[in-house]
Amino acid sequence: MNNLDKHYQKLLQDIISFGVEKKDRTGTGTISEFGHQIRHKMSEGFPLLTTKKMPFKTIVTELLWFLRGDTNIKYLVDNGCHIWDGDAYKHYTKVYEIESREGKYGLDKLHMLSDLTMDEFINKIKTNDEFAKKWGELGPIYGSQWRNWNGDNFIYGDLKNGIDQIQNLINDLKTNPDSRRLMVSAWNVGELDKMTLPPCHYGFQVYTRELSARERTALGSKGSTRLYDMIKEGDYETIDADVEMHKVCDDANVPRRTISLMWNQRSVDTFLGLPFNIASYGLLLEIIAKEVNMVPDELIGNLGDTHLYLNHIEQAKEQIGRTSFELPKLELKNVSLLDGKFDYEIIGYQSHPSIKAPLSN
Numbered sequence: 001m002n003n004l005d006k007h008y009q010k011l012l013q014d015i016i017s018f019g020v021e022k023k024d025r026t027g028t029g030t031i032s033e034f035g036h037q038i039r040h041k042m043s044e045g046f047p048l049l050t051t052k053k054m055p056f057k058t059i060v061t062e063l064l065w066f067l068r069g070d071t072n073i074k075y076l077v078d079n080g081c082h083i084w085d086g087d088a089y090k091h092y093t094k095v096y097e098i099e100s101r102e103g104k105y106g107l108d109k110l111h112m113l114s115d116l117t118m119d120e121f122i123n124k125i126k127t128n129d130e131f132a133k134k135w136g137e138l139g140p141i142y143g144s145q146w147r148n149w150n151g152d153n154f155i156y157g158d159l160k161n162g163i164d165q166i167q168n169l170i171n172d173l174k175t176n177p178d179s180r181r182l183m184v185s186a187w188n189v190g191e192l193d194k195m196t197l198p199p200c201h202y203g204f205q206v207y208t209r210e211l212s213a214r215e216r217t218a219l220g221s222k223g224s225t226r227l228y229d230m231i232k233e234g235d236y237e238t239i240d241a242d243v244e245m246h247k248v249c250d251d252a253n254v255p256r257r258t259i260s261l262m263w264n265q266r267s268v269d270t271f272l273g274l275p276f277n278i279a280s281y282g283l284l285l286e287i288i289a290k291e292v293n294m295v296p297d298e299l300i301g302n303l304g305d306t307h308l309y310l311n312h313i314e315q316a317k318e319q320i321g322r323t324s325f326e327l328p329k330l331e332l333k334n335v336s337l338l339d340g341k342f343d344y345e346i347i348g349y350q351s352h353p354s355i356k357a358p359l360s361n
Contacts, residue, residue, distance in 0.1 A: 003040070005051045011306070024360075038274075040298065042297060043297075056279065059280050060283065063280050072138070073125060200273070204262060207261075208259045209258055255293050271316050271357055328349035
């Protein structure tokens with residue numbers, strides 16, 4: 001059953017029906033509501049919307065970029081992901097204008113740089129390491145805060161002297177999984193003015209619970225004939241039997257816990273951005289679960305200023321009118337979360353065609 005697309009379509013309709021018009025920093029204009037929530041049970045399928053085609057490879061690349069601790073778009077550009085191009089180019093033109101006014105460039109270089117179109121700018125990021133190091137850098141955004149809080153910026157694969165929140169999270173999940181402090185924050189107040197764009201999704205928290213012996217048995221028997229046979233031979237109506245069932249499940253490496261993830265988002269581009277955020281945090285939940293041998297349970301998004309840009313309304317109406325397909329399944333292998341590496345396969349993804357809409361930077 002695909003409740004996710006239905007929930008998302010209702011959210012689009014609510015904004016269209018009840019949203020108020022507001023100005024925004026991009027100059028595009030929005031209709032907006034404040035305070036929504038997305039909830040999805042991961043057992044119902046991987047949260048990749050089907051009412052328009054979603055570019056999952058792009059979503060994966062961005063999340064890998066975050067997990068690497070990277071803050072320079074060169075990795076994204078080199079891997080065909082262009083969702084941060086506009087922010088980098090806007091930063092380049094703004095900073096370049098200031099520096100050129102201050103006389104930092106000679107006439108020859110001034111002419112050479114000032115004539116760069118966005119396509120030329122991105123090509124120069126790909127082909128010129130020195131240019132990419134200066135102009136591809138977005139400041140201490142997500143990757144820096146997740147992997148290197150208050151440390152030096154990521155430089156070609158080297159994490160420096162800050163706090164690695166992802167490493168701490170994994171350690172705590174393994175040693176104190178009932179903690180109420182299983183959190184990662186990207187909202188570093190002391191560094192907001194250094195960021196090209198302050199975090200929209202500014203933090204997430206995870207929550208775990210123990211599985212009962214019967215839940216573990218049901219889970220384990222799906223993938224193990226031996227475990228199923230061992231279980232059905234026993235009489236499991238007593239506390240002692242539960243202990244034995246847990247032992248059998250432990251021997252078969254059946255997870256002992258479920259894990260849920262809740263992210264918080266201050267600003268929500270509901271048509272273009274939110275479908276990415278849902279799939280990205282769903283993927284992050286799956287990766288963390290695989291890393292610590294837990295079962296992905298619930299994905300929750302708390303949404304603040306939830307808006308549609310005025311030039312997205314007709315596209316949203318088109319998507320509202322579409323009938324959803326069943327959600328796909330995700331298979332992960334060779335997960336090494338702290339190295340930002342994993343293999344994946346999306347199984348059974350069927351969707352309507354993509355819907356083009358302009359990105360506001």
